[in-house]
Amino acid sequence: xxxxxxxxxxxxxxxxxxxxxxxxxxxxxxxxxxxxxxxxxxxxxxxxxxxxxxxxxxxxxxxxxxxxxxxxxxxxxxxxxxxxxxxxxxxxxxxxxxxxxxxxxxxxxxxxxxxxxxxxxxxxxxxxxxxxxxxxxxxxxxxxxxxxxxxxxxxxxxxxxxxxxxxxxxxxxxxxxxxxxxxxxxxxxxxxxxxxxxxxxxxxxxxxxxxxxxxxxxxxxxxxxxxxxxxxxxxxxxxxxxxxxxxxxxxxxxxxxxxxxxxxxxxxxx
Numbered sequence: 325x326x327x328x329x330x331x332x333x334x335x336x337x338x339x340x341x342x343x344x345x346x347x348x349x350x351x352x353x354x355x356x357x358x359x360x361x362x363x364x365x366x367x368x369x370x371x372x373x374x375x376x377x378x379x380x381x382x383x384x385x386x387x388x389x390x391x392x393x394x395x396x397x398x399x400x401x402x403x404x405x406x407x408x409x410x411x412x413x414x415x416x417x418x419x420x421x422x423x424x425x426x427x428x429x430x431x432x433x434x435x436x437x438x439x440x441x442x443x444x445x446x447x448x449x450x451x452x453x454x455x456x457x458x459x460x461x462x463x464x465x466x467x468x469x470x471x472x473x474x475x476x477x478x479x480x481x482x483x484x485x486x487x488x489x490x491x492x493x494x495x496x497x498x499x500x501x502x503x504x505x506x507x508x509x510x511x512x513x514x515x516x517x518x519x520x521x522x523x524x525x526x527x528x529x530x531x532x533x534x535x536x537x538x539x540x541x542x543x544x545x546x547x548x549x550x551x552x553x554x555x556x557x558x559x560x561x562x563x564x565x566x567x568x569x570x571x572x573x574x575x576x577x578x579x580x581x582x583x584x585x586x587x588x589x590x591x592x593x594x
Contacts, residue, residue, distance in 0.1 A: 330375035337367045363388055392433040392474035393425040394483040407469075407484040413565065414491045418462040422455040422472035422483060433474040440468045464491050464519070493518035493561035493568040501573040504549050512544040512572050514559035522561035522568075529555040549576050 332354035334341040343350045347360035354373075358365050370383040397408055412418040426432060435455045437444045450458040455474075459466055467489040473482040496515035504510055516522050524542040526533040537545045542561075546553055554576045560569045 328375055328377075330373040330380075333372040333374065335370040335372065338370075341369070358386070361388065387429060389430060389476060389478045390427075391479035392476055392481045394472065394474055394481050395423040395425060397421055397423070407486060409486045409488065411488045411490060412462045412466075414463055414489055416462055418459045418466070418487070419452075420457040420459075420470055420472075420485050420487065422457065422474070424455050424474045431476055433476040436473045436475070438471045438473070439466075441471075462487075462489055464489050464517075467519075488519065490519050490563075490565055491517070492566040493522040493563055495559065495561055495568050495570045500571065501575070503575045504553075504577065506550055506576055506578045508549050510546045510549060510574075511539065512546065512557055512559070512574075514542045514544065514561070514570060516542050516559075516561040516568075518561065518563050518565070518568075520563050522563040525560050525562070527558040527560065528553070530558075533557070546574075549574070551576060551578060 332350070334343070334350065334356055341348075341356075343356065347358070347362075348365075349357045349359070351357055354371070356369065356371070366386055366388045368383055368385050370381055373380045396406060410418070410420060422435060422437075424433060424435060435451070437449070437451065437457050444457070448459065448461075450460070452458055455472060457470065457472065467487050470485045470487060471482050472485075473480055494517050496513075496517075498513040498515070502510055502512070512526075514524060514526075516524055524538065526536045526538075526544050533544070537547075539545060542559070544557065544559070553574055555574065557572045557574060558569055559572070560567055
């Protein structure tokens with residue numbers, strides 16, 4: 325503004341700045357438009373207005389803000405869109421890193437953690453100063469897909485970490501004794517949980533039960549029970565962390581048997 329209309333000159337870091345379209349253009353009103361948004365655009369820009377009535381100068385510092393960068397756990401590169409995997413044992417402390425890189429002069433980003441797309445708000449989680457998510461005592465409920473998202477004015481970057489929690493096998497409670505009649509069919513339950521997936525073995529009276537037929541839930545199917553099925557069945561679930569067992573008592577009732585071959589009896593009458 326001014327009368328007569330002043331001439332406008334732009335300086336960058338004290339040096340004459342020549343606007344080069346399309347990355348930089350001087351608008352009709354004298355303002356400078358930067359379009360490229362590269363590191364070369366950062367610096368101090370000064371607008372000089374020169375007229376016979378006097379001169380005026382105004383300066384502005386331009387900083388380039390980049391979208392946040394999150395590294396892989398091994399620092400091999402950006403984790404944006406990549407998934408990593410962590411394995412933890414139940415009861416241990418677990419730290420899930422979110423290595424956000426903040427170069428000098430860049431603003432600190434806002435970091436948000438989610439588990440299976442839900443915001444993490446429980447007090448059992450702690451976010452450390454380096455944005456690492458800490459779980460003091462991990463359990464099976466803490467398994468899932470974790471995402472840390474770093475946000476600033478230039479955009480956002482996310483890092484995904486799949487957490488697998490290894491747990492000792494557990495066997496669901498169920499009926500622990502059965503009274504059967506010879507010829508019955510019965511399924512003895514053994515519903516098992518654990519990570520890694522436990523291997524299941526059945527025993528009868530301390531001996532490995534041969535030719536066991538199991539359903540998809542590891543239940544033992546006994547078809548046409550007989551005397552040989554009488555006793556204590558034991559289901560044993562085992563993985564790398566340990567084992568768990570459950571005992572089921574089976575009683576088999578059989579029809580009475582009268583020994584002897586029968587025949588003819590002669591009586592003497594006196």
